[in-house]
Amino acid sequence: MSNMKYILVTGGVISGVGKGVIASSFGTILKSCGIEVTSIKIDPYINLDAGTFSPYEHGEVYVLDDGGEVDLDLGNYERFLNITLHRDNNITTGKIYKMVIDKERRGDYLGKTVQVVPHITDAIQEWVERVAQVPVSDTKKIPQICIVELGGTIGDIESMAFVEAFRQFQFRAKRENFCVAHVSLIPQPRSTGEPKTKPTQSSVRELRGLGLSPDFIVCRSENPIIQSVKEKISNFCHVAPEQVICIPDLSSIYKVPVLMESHGIVEYLNERLQLGIKSLPRRHMKQWIDLSDKIDNLRHEVCIALVGKYTRLEDAYASVIKSLQHAANTVGFKVTVLFIEASNLEREMLSEDPVAYHEAWKQLCKSDGVIVPGGFGKRGIEGKIEASRWCRENGKPYLGICLGFQASVIEFSRNVLNLQDAHTTECEPNTLNPVIIDMPEHNTGDMGGTMRLGKRTTVFKETSNNSKIKRLYYGKDRIEERHRHRYEVNPKYIIELEKAGLVFVGVDTDAERMEILELENHPYYVAVQFHPEYLSRPMAPSPPFMGLILAAKDILKSYLARGCKLSPRESDYYDSEDDDYGITAKHLPISQITNESDSSAYSSSTNIVD
Known part of the structure; x- marks a missing residue:
């Protein structure tokens, strides 16, 4: 010993x-x-x-x-x-x-x-x-x-x-x-x-x-x-x-x-x-x-709607909430998260519980940005699809993660490609337009440990140099993020989707699986198949979350124009150049930054994870 x-x-x-x-x-x-x-x-x-x-x-x-x-x-x-x-x-x-x-x-x-x-x-x-x-x-x-x-x-x-x-x-x-x-x-x-x-x-x-x-x-x-x-x-x-x-x-x-x-x-x-x-x-x-002093002294607020299916328990989305806080705090904002039960956005809810339906849509509309995190199963999927549609059509900053990525593809297929029955085989195994399908090597019949799990490499396409998300990742040709999913975009529909304007800017190393999508001519409409929240740190916020917060406050364009640097006005969160954390946040890669943890037992602020 x-x-x-x-x-x-x-x-x-x-x-x-x-x-x-x-x-x-x-x-x-x-x-x-x-x-x-x-x-x-x-x-x-x-x-x-x-x-x-x-x-x-x-x-x-x-x-x-x-x-x-x-x-x-x-x-x-x-x-x-x-x-x-x-x-x-x-x-x-x-x-x-x-x-x-x-x-x-x-x-x-x-x-x-x-x-x-x-x-x-x-x-x-x-x-x-x-x-x-x-x-x-x-x-x-x-x-x-x-x-x-x-x-x-x-x-x-x-x-x-x-x-x-x-x-x-x-x-x-x-x-x-x-x-x-x-x-x-x-x-x-x-x-x-x-x-x-x-x-x-x-x-x-x-x-x-x-x-x-x-x-x-x-x-x-x-x-x-x-x-x-x-x-x-x-x-x-x-x-x-x-x-x-x-x-x-x-x-x-x-x-x-x-x-x-x-x-x-x-x-x-x-x-x-x-x-x-x-x-x-x-x-x-x-x-x-x-x-801790800086966070106590945040003077501005940004409001983000989280459209999920486990919203009754905050810890169900803990890493997502912490990632939103990391990004917002870095820019100098306190984030307020509005938790919206995805099923309450569905049209059937209008007749079942009109009060819940209208309240959910009111919350969505008054937010500065929307995030649709991961999840499993059929419940709430139509609400997530409705949220992604509303953001796409109304120019609302949007970030989809995992199932949120898949919901974006389904929504676009239905409402732009006019494939009305487009769906995921997870929810509708017999759909005529399975735009989301299960990955063959992970279809073993067991539940535990059979997904695509862990850190994987995502490669940006050569045609994606001007994409917002690539620039948020500091122009890197490839990135590594953690995954947890069993379904993917059906390769048969990719060409048709991209022709209509849904651009897949990031793929896996074999260029077979779609990893990142983005809409052109939109303030910020990004969805990722991986889970960026797992690598977010307080002083090195995850780029997709950073983009959402910046777009929600209408400062993403100027941030990108300066090469992903905050202006003096935007960075008043930092004290000065001799502040170790300020320098760390701007110059060190995500994998080398300290991070914090959260527990509702210690803080009255909102906490939750996907």
């Missing part, structure tokens, strides 16, 4: 308390000290991965470069820490049991009875130890610290094997290499307004009973907690007062690592884990302080 250091983040009282942001903030603070960090998320469910979940179950499915379909917290890690993670950085009960059962079938256990202890717990420890050693960025450096987030709450039956594994692991790693941070809720009943510490006391007691003693107790609350409450938690939970960290709801997610750092976390971890930090780098945490 190497001298790899581990920080285990557990949760108590309720799920969704913000463990992902706390874990990301630990990593952010340590990275600012010059320490290489990696992260692992443990999900106790039996599913092999998140790929088959409805977004209403756990929010969006986040896709990694290697095609791993994982929990959205890995998006938090990548954005906060500016690292590239892999599918093995997400552990599930299903993955662990499958690995052990496969070994048993091969006879690796030599006829022994296979049990939770030691076989499952050993498998967990070996997995963590192996993945912690994997380089996570372009530097190819081995991480020095691995932050492990255990999903769910302490006491859950599902997570018991993992808790026992880490009880054993603390001795395997040795005390100076392993510490625990327990994130708990401090409820504040409205009847009295008094913070209640009993749930946290019970949670810590249960954690200790399972053999793990917290080094930090991170207390989440709606409002700030006074010193006497902090001291009470210290007394009853057997930790020093400086080991109790109070994180109330904050105006910006970027303030979480700044607030945590102000509690002296670096000094404590340096001593507890023997990190050997002699002195902190100059301007330590300054970039995060600047970023």
